[in-house]
Amino acid sequence: MTTTSNALDYSSKIYIAGHRGMVGSAIHRRLQQAGYTNLVTRHRAELDLLDQKKTADFLASEKVDFIFLAAAKTGGIYANDTYSADFIYENLMIETNVIHAAFSSGVKRLLFTGSSCIYPRDCPQPIVEDYLLTGPLEPTNSAYAIAKIAGIKLCESYNKQYGMSYFSVMPTNLYGPNDNYDLNSGHVLPALIRKAHEAKGRGDDSLVVWGSGRPMREFMYVDDLADACVFLMESGIAGGMYNIGTGVDVTIRELAETVMDIVGFKGGIIFDSSKPDGTPRKLLSVDRLNALGWRARTSLREGIVKTYSDFLAGRDTV
Numbered sequence: 001m002t003t004t005s006n007a008l009d010y011s012s013k014i015y016i017a018g019h020r021g022m023v024g025s026a027i028h029r030r031l032q033q034a035g036y037t038n039l040v041t042r043h044r045a046e047l048d049l050l051d052q053k054k055t056a057d058f059l060a061s062e063k064v065d066f067i068f069l070a071a072a073k074t075g076g077i078y079a080n081d082t083y084s085a086d087f088i089y090e091n092l093m094i095e096t097n098v099i100h101a102a103f104s105s106g107v108k109r110l111l112f113t114g115s116s117c118i119y120p121r122d123c124p125q126p127i128v129e130d131y132l133l134t135g136p137l138e139p140t141n142s143a144y145a146i147a148k149i150a151g152i153k154l155c156e157s158y159n160k161q162y163g164m165s166y167f168s169v170m171p172t173n174l175y176g177p178n179d180n181y182d183l184n185s186g187h188v189l190p191a192l193i194r195k196a197h198e199a200k201g202r203g204d205d206s207l208v209v210w211g212s213g214r215p216m217r218e219f220m221y222v223d224d225l226a227d228a229c230v231f232l233m234e235s236g237i238a239g240g241m242y243n244i245g246t247g248v249d250v251t252i253r254e255l256a257e258t259v260m261d262i263v264g265f266k267g268g269i270i271f272d273s274s275k276p277d278g279t280p281r282k283l284l285s286v287d288r289l290n291a292l293g294w295r296a297r298t299s300l301r302e303g304i305v306k307t308y309s310d311f312l313a314g315r316d317t318v
């Protein structure tokens, strides 16, 4: 160990699992901006986190002080519903392998990233952390949610039995640089950016929005999530479970209209009712984290403007 402190410091050796994904790359960026230099990363070809032995050997030999666990199989409503076996298997394996190996190799402080879909489908709004396991899950993503709930329980159990300080954070729906723009496997916000951009390019009259447009979602720019994760790990407070969100939600119709306005697509919207709506609403209560002094900074409009320019830059590169 290079430090005995319970909070991050500049000599800390920090492993970011999943540093190429949207969340992991944002955490990596945030740590670099803050001046942390001893950052450890491995891409999938170098370390397969589904492999228990390789994961354990890696953490035993690297002797890192802190871990941000952002590696996960993620996707939008269609991918979650269609490939539920892959979602539950891969997420359970990654979490179990990394969290147990972290414990075995003496890592006292770790941050695990979950998801707001762990809460019951019809729970009161805004959703406080204590609503976990108080009702049935949304069927389109229950396999993924069960895996993420297992990750929360792993952290909680290692904290309780062994005195570790492992955080579980539950981000609301995220978007930003390095998002997945595939129309089948991605989430709504990148899908709408791509659809609006392509519809504008073709001169279409309308674009297709899945479902009724009535579900409400809270969207957070991923750099705000990364800021909250680093804030918690720097805080020195004991591990626990924290929702991370903005406190503001919009309907999918409002989201589509905002994206169309930013992209400059002037056509109409066709709602495809053959696609599922999913959870009607999942607005997180951020009171627990706000009470520590943290708040999200990026407005939805500002975040979409930044994300659209990242999308355009990516297209230029391709």
Ligand code: GFB
Pocket: 075, 076, 077, 078, 080, 115, 116, 117, 140, 141, 144, 145, 172, 173, 174, 183, 186, 187, 188, 189, 191, 192, 208, 209, 210, 211, 215, 217, 252, 275, 276, 277, 278, 279
């Ligand atoms: O972002 P999304 O796929 O995930 O869909 P969830 C949010 C809402 O947007 C749903 C609608 O009501 C979709 O029907 N929607 C409209 C679209 N047009 C589109 C489109 O073109 N693409 C997509 N993808 N949606 C996921 C969970 O749920 O959220 C995961 O499945 C995870 O487990 C993630 O929790 C954050 O918010 O419904």
